[in-house]
Amino acid sequence: MIEEQVNGQEKADQTLPDHVFEDRRLFLKQTMAFAGFTLAPVSFLTATPDDIPIGDHERVKLSVTINGQKRRLSIDPRMTTLDLLREKLTLTGTKKGCDLGQCGACTILIDGQRTLSCLSLAIMQHGKKITTVESLSEHGNLHPMQQAFIKHDGFQCGYCTPGQLMSAIACIREGCAGSDDEIREYMSGNLCRCGAYPNIVNAISDIKNRGQKV
Amino acid sequence: MKPFQYIRPKTIKEAVQAVADDSQARYIAGGTNLLDLMKRDIEKPEKLVDINHLPLKKIEVKSGVLRIGSLALNSAVSHHAQVVKRFPLLVQALLAGASGQIRNMATAGGNLLQQTRCPYFYDTAFPCNKRSPGTGCSAINGISRLHAVYEVDISNPQKACIAVNPSDMAVALMALDASIMVSGKNGERKMALDELYHSPATQPNLDHNLEKGDLITAVELPHAPLAQHAHYLKVRDRTSYAFALVSAAVALDIRDHRIQAARITLGGVAYKPWRLPAVEKQLLGQPISITAFRDAGVAALTDTRSFEHNAYKLKLIPNVIAEALKIASGLS
Ligand SMILES: Cc1cc2nc3c(=O)[nH]c(=O)nc-3n(C[C@H](O)[C@H](O)[C@H](O)COP(=O)(O)OP(=O)(O)OC[C@H]3O[C@@H](n4cnc5c(N)ncnc54)[C@H](O)[C@@H]3O)c2cc1C
Ligand code: SF4
Ligand code: FES
Ligand code: FES
Numbered sequence: 001m002i003e004e005q006v007n008g009q010e011k012a013d014q015t016l017p018d019h020v021f022e023d024r025r026l027f028l029k030q031t032m033a034f035a036g037f038t039l040a041p042v043s044f045l046t047a048t049p050d051d052i053p054i055g056d057h058e059r060v061k062l063s064v065t066i067n068g069q070k071r072r073l074s075i076d077p078r079m080t081t082l083d084l085l086r087e088k089l090t091l092t093g094t095k096k097g098c099d100l101g102q103c104g105a106c107t108i109l110i111d112g113q114r115t116l117s118c119l120s121l122a123i124m125q126h127g128k129k130i131t132t133v134e135s136l137s138e139h140g141n142l143h144p145m146q147q148a149f150i151k152h153d154g155f156q157c158g159y160c161t162p163g164q165l166m167s168a169i170a171c172i173r174e175g176c177a178g179s180d181d182e183i184r185e186y187m188s189g190n191l192c193r194c195g196a197y198p199n200i201v202n203a204i205s206d207i208k209n210r211g212q213k214v
Numbered sequence: 215m216k217p218f219q220y221i222r223p224k225t226i227k228e229a230v231q232a233v234a235d236d237s238q239a240r241y242i243a244g245g246t247n248l249l250d251l252m253k254r255d256i257e258k259p260e261k262l263v264d265i266n267h268l269p270l271k272k273i274e275v276k277s278g279v280l281r282i283g284s285l286a287l288n289s290a291v292s293h294h295a296q297v298v299k300r301f302p303l304l305v306q307a308l309l310a311g312a313s314g315q316i317r318n319m320a321t322a323g324g325n326l327l328q329q330t331r332c333p334y335f336y337d338t339a340f341p342c343n344k345r346s347p348g349t350g351c352s353a354i355n356g357i358s359r360l361h362a363v364y365e366v367d368i369s370n371p372q373k374a375c376i377a378v379n380p381s382d383m384a385v386a387l388m389a390l391d392a393s394i395m396v397s398g399k400n401g402e403r404k405m406a407l408d409e410l411y412h413s414p415a416t417q418p419n420l421d422h423n424l425e426k427g428d429l430i431t432a433v434e435l436p437h438a439p440l441a442q443h444a445h446y447l448k449v450r451d452r453t454s455y456a457f458a459l460v461s462a463a464v465a466l467d468i469r470d471h472r473i474q475a476a477r478i479t480l481g482g483v484a485y486k487p488w489r490l491p492a493v494e495k496q497l498l499g500q501p502i503s504i505t506a507f508r509d510a511g512v513a514a515l516t517d518t519r520s521f522e523h524n525a526y527k528l529k530l531i532p533n534v535i536a537e538a539l540k541i542a543s544g545l546s
Contacts, residue, residue, distance in 0.1 A: 060220060077217070100250055114315050124245065
């Protein structure tokens with residue numbers, strides 16, 4: 001359902017002209033040479049995960065696959081993965097709750113593993129595959145987990161739901177949805193202010209018990 | 215957040231050099247603690263050295279010693295077949311910590327060096343000797359509910375710190391006699407985990423005894439037969455996803471119903487995982503029994519002192535120890 005489909009489309013972010021990077025690269029070369037480093041002469045367009053992301057204190061170039069689409073971007077190194085998704089790419093399905101790693105609203109999959117996008121730097125995702133809640137439905141059909149959340153009333157305000165969904169899918173894939181207790185334990189990183197917990201557990205165990213692939 | 219330069223060295227040597235030579239440089243691994251502190255302007259590195267691409271993820275057994283690469287994720291360690299088979303205590307401690315998402319990000323090295331969770335340390339409006347040396351400790355006369363009961367010295371208010379180390383993993387590792395491998399400017403060395411943490415008695419701002427640029431490369435666990443009769447018991451404010459108020463990692467070597475060797479380490483009670491050698495000794499040769507375990511729990515209270523809000527820890531400690539020993543020995 002959320003299998004990556006690389007459609008070959010690549011978008012280069014045009015916010016800064018390339019000569020700006022050339023200047024900065026020179027500056028960086030000097031500062032890094034001072035620190036005992038040389039900057040690998042990697043071309044932005046051919047960057048691979050092994051390459052060191054190119055940039056300086058203000059802008060770094062980043063190549064990352066988001067929901068199957070390869071994106072090449074230039075960002076402030078301080079930008080979190082969450083802000084990259086929401087502010088830069090307007091993928092606002094992923095929610096910002098606490099922004100401090102405590103609520104799970106920002107849960108996404110990175111290389112298939114559930115992680116907190118607010119506690120990770122976007123630049124550290126260079127060369128990785130990011131999957132967000134936007135990729136769950138296909139051709140207008142909701143993902144089975146989304147359907148189960150509706151069927152079991154797994155939300156009220158819905159703010160925590162994107163994070164719950166991503167975490168729920170990962171929880172089943174990790175093999176940690178064997179019982180209601182196990183689901184509760186392995187979903188404990190996703191808080192719900194509306195207290196929809198029992199219904200969320202029901203939705204997950206329903207999908208698990210029906211052996212549905214997620 | 216203060217702007218920083220991001221670099222991604224390819225070798226351990228480059229990484230060590232980058233941090234050793236620059237007082238404003240910091241390593242970043244999973245980032246689950248460092249980034250939190252950077253967002254709050256408590257940590258303000260000017261250079262961030264991303265170590266995630268160094269070859270330090272491996273978990274392997276070599277001549278009986280389990281070696282966990284410092285970049286092995288907490289989730290990966292907890293699922294590794296050799297760890298599950300040999301050190302169930304470590305698995306229990308790891309799975310009792312944080313959440314599924316955070317364990318997928320947190321590394322072994324970062325977990326050992328995570329900052330205290332003292333609320334005053336995180337709130338820059340309050341004085342804190344650890345964050346701003348010499349300003350005083352807000353916890354001593356404040357809400358001291360989460361704070362230490364072992365090795366607390368508040369004789370000098372400008373130097374005192376009663377914060378606890380929050381790691382669950384480190385508690386199990388301490389009970390299992392772990393060592394760490396450290397790469398520094400002068401090459402690689404091994405140190406006992408017990409030597410890693412810096413006593414708050416002097417300079418509470420120093421969390422550990424590593425030198426600038428020192429990189430933890432691995433955690434090593436010697437083979438231990440007692441690792442099988444083991445249990446990690448964590449008491450917290452809610453059933454899951456909370457730091458320990460008091461936790462105990464216990465391991466027993468039992469032969470003919472008698473205790474041949476014992477290890478007891480507490481979490482949530484001191485600046486480091488608190489091993490109790492005298493209590494371990496007291497258990498030697500004893501038959502496994504509820505009385506022996508209760509006595510051990512009470513003996514753990516020697517040299518403790520509590521503050522206004524954490525006296526409950528002195529009630530919890532004996533109970534947590536006795537219960538963990540009961541479960542580990544199969545009595546309960
Ligand atoms: C909401 C929440 C709940 C949590 N609950 C728990 C819990 O219940 N139990 C628990 O034990 N933990 C808990 N944690 C803490 C979590 O386990 C730590 O944040 C994590 O282990 C840190 O690892 P990291 O790789 O992300 O470290 P980072 O944040 O990357 O680094 C932490 C520190 O270690 C340094 N460092 C990292 N790796 C190395 C290395 N190899 N050599 C030298 N220095 C290094 C960094 O410079 C930094 O100073 C929780 C965290 C959060 C956010
Ligand atoms: S206990 Fe330590 S960390 Fe907490 S306020 Fe006091 S000095 Fe700061
Ligand atoms: S927004 Fe990331 S955990 Fe709350
Ligand atoms: S549905 Fe409102 S926070 Fe969970």
